[in-house]
Amino acid sequence: MKADEEVDVTKSTDVPITLAKVCEFFIQEFTIRSWLHTEESSRGTLQSDDVVNAISHEEVLDFLVDVVLVIFSDSVNIFLLCCH
Numbered sequence: 001m002k003a004d005e006e007v008d009v010t011k012s013t014d015v016p017i018t019l020a021k022v023c024e025f026f027i028q029e030f031t032i033r034s035w036l037h038t039e040e041s042s043r044g045t046l047q048s049d050d051v052v053n054a055i056s057h058e059e060v061l062d063f064l065v066d067v068v069l070v071i072f073s074d075s076v077n078i079f080l081l082c083c084h
Contacts, residue, residue, distance in 0.1 A: 033058050 030051075037050040037057070055064045 030054065030061065033061065 031046075034046055034050045034054040037053040038044075038046050041050070052068070055061045055068055
């Protein structure tokens, strides 16, 4: 870590690289947890309801409950990002 007060974080090349890696890990973990719900349903294709189930059943994804709005129609689950 850079503890020097004179270092300008906005000019650091470490920040975007680190943020990209963190995003990659998050997407991977989110996909794996969603995929587990797909396998529980004995399917081979990830569907939107698997994503919704992962959000609602996985404690580590609880923070997304307030961000994702689920709209149920006849046979289609649509989930949108809520803008507060």
